[in-house]
Amino acid sequence: MTTSVGTSSATAGPGAGGGSDFARLSRRIVAAGLMRRRPGYYAVRLAAVSAAFAGGWAVFLVLGDSWWQPAVAVFLAFVYGQVALVAHDVAHGQVFRGRRASGIAGRLFGNLGVGMSYGWWMDKHTRHHAHPNHEELDPDVAPDILVWSPAQARAATGLPRFVGRYQAQLFFPLLTLEGFNLRVASVRALRSPTMKHWGSEAALLTAHIGLYLGALFLVLSPGKALVFLLVHQALFGVYLGCTFAPNHKGMPTLTGDARPDFLRRQVLASRNVRGGALTSFLLGGLNHQIEHHLFPGMPTPHLRRARKIVRAHCAELGVPYHETGLIRSYAEALRHLRRAGEPLRGPRG
Numbered sequence: 193m194t195t196s197v198g199t200s201s202a203t204a205g206p207g208a209g210g211g212s213d214f215a216r217l218s219r220r221i222v223a224a225g226l227m228r229r230r231p232g233y234y235a236v237r238l239a240a241v242s243a244a245f246a247g248g249w250a251v252f253l254v255l256g257d258s259w260w261q262p263a264v265a266v267f268l269a270f271v272y273g274q275v276a277l278v279a280h281d282v283a284h285g286q287v288f289r290g291r292r293a294s295g296i297a298g299r300l301f302g303n304l305g306v307g308m309s310y311g312w313w314m315d316k317h318t319r320h321h322a323h324p325n326h327e328e329l330d331p332d333v334a335p336d337i338l339v340w341s342p343a344q345a346r347a348a349t350g351l352p353r354f355v356g357r358y359q360a361q362l363f364f365p366l367l368t369l370e371g372f373n374l375r376v377a378s379v380r381a382l383r384s385p386t387m388k389h390w391g392s393e394a395a396l397l398t399a400h401i402g403l404y405l406g407a408l409f410l411v412l413s414p415g416k417a418l419v420f421l422l423v424h425q426a427l428f429g430v431y432l433g434c435t436f437a438p439n440h441k442g443m444p445t446l447t448g449d450a451r452p453d454f455l456r457r458q459v460l461a462s463r464n465v466r467g468g469a470l471t472s473f474l475l476g477g478l479n480h481q482i483e484h485h486l487f488p489g490m491p492t493p494h495l496r497r498a499r500k501i502v503r504a505h506c507a508e509l510g511v512p513y514h515e516t517g518l519i520r521s522y523a524e525a526l527r528h529l530r531r532a533g534e535p536l537r538g539p540r541g
Contacts, residue, residue: 214455214486221487230491232486234287238286239280240302244271245305249407257412258344265420269427272371275305276432277476282324283314284488287524303396306428307404308374311393312381321488325461326446333445337366338529341445345535357537360530370429375401438465438482438521442528443514456511458485464499471518472496482513491505 221227248268255261279301281287288294295310302310316331323329327341335344339356348356355362358511381387382394407415443461446452452460465471472479479491483502484495506513516524 199216212455213453213505213509217455217486217502220501220505221490221498223312224497224501226494226501227487227490228494229286229289230493234281234492237280238287241271241274245275252407253411259416261412261416261420262423266422266427269424272306272424272428273435274430274476275301276308277478278293279305279308279310279437279446280317280478281492283310283317286491287310287488299389299392299396303378303393303402307378307379307395307397307400309378309397310389311389312384313389315386315515321485323446324458324485325440325443326450334442338363339532339536340528341447341532342535343447345533348536353536356533359533360526363526363529364430364433367430367433368426370433372429372433374429389465393461406541412523434522435476435478437525438463438475438518441477441525442521455486455509458482459502459506459511459513461485462514463521464513465518465519465521466515479518482515 202421203414244270248264248271252261252264252268255264265338278287278481279298282294282298282301285291285294288297298310298314302308302313303475320330320332324331327333327344333340333354335348337352337355338359339352341347345353355366363381377395380395382390382397387393408420411417412420440461443463446461451457462481463486465475467475467479472492472495478484479493480499481496483490486502487498490498503513503515
């Protein structure tokens with residue numbers, strides 16, 4: 193299992209140190225100082241997210257067995273999403289210099305904080321970054337409940353075949369299950385012989401589940417505890433899905449031996465989302481997805497500045513650079529899902 197998502201220099205391929213299109217862009221980015229670390233920014237961000245996490249649970253304990261608790265569940269769903277986004281930046285080496293420190297922080301924020309296996313997610317996300325939107329190599333577009341191309345739809349059987357017919361309409365409702373799905377996938381991953389740091393991964397996941405369920409069922413009556421759990425996990429899943437769905441869904445996919453060079457592989461498969469500081473805050477900077485995929489080790493606050501350089505470079509090369517608004521990005525993703533499921537609906541679909 194890969195232990196670090198790493199930076200683009202490790203995956204740029206042949207010619208990255210010479211005169212390739214990506215190498216020239218990389219020199220511009222480095223010259224602009226955009227790969228420099230931002231320890232102050234991350235110190236404030238980690239402290240703020242940790243304070244929100246602790247504060248949310250403190251309010252939960254103070255309120256006790258109250259029907260106001262679903263409001264706390266809504267707030268904590270947002271906070272859990274922010275914790276997951278912090279774990280994402282940690283995984284990319286944006287926060288800490290060393291892999292050991294990144295791994296420890298990643299497991300604390302991921303396994304203990306939100307109940308998601310850091311090692312499992314790291315392996316999955318590393319493969320995604322290496323081959324975004326490649327149907328055989330990117331686990332994020334592998335056929336599961338949803339299908340991402342007509343070819344996947346034609347090969348679908350069982351539940352994916354049924355869901356695929358209506359997947360555009362079911363996409364957002366299905367996101368309510370994503371929080372639960374992350375936990376199930378994380379527990380299953382512990383059975384993998386390639387799982388590194390198995391002991392700490394298992395211990396922290398167990399601690400998360402025990403503390404979470406213990407708090408709910410010790411403080412709340414069974415009915416209120418169940419309501420809190422459903423509201424919290426459903427909205428957490430929706431928030432995560434709404435954060436990651438605009439990035440690649442609906443962008444071109446690859447199959448077989450199709451292997452564009454590094455720059456085109458990352459740019460053509462990614463979509464940027466326009467917006468100001470609020471959009472960047474809500475999406476954890478992933479609205480600048482093109483820049484993030486080209487330079488995954490770049491600190492989040494530098495992505496907006498990098499956008500101007502990357503966009504100009506793509507224009508010089510004639511490489512399409514796709515950017516749209518947030519609502520339109522969801523619309524594009526849903527249209528893609530509808531087109532992908534057409535073979536399952538038949539000629540009248």
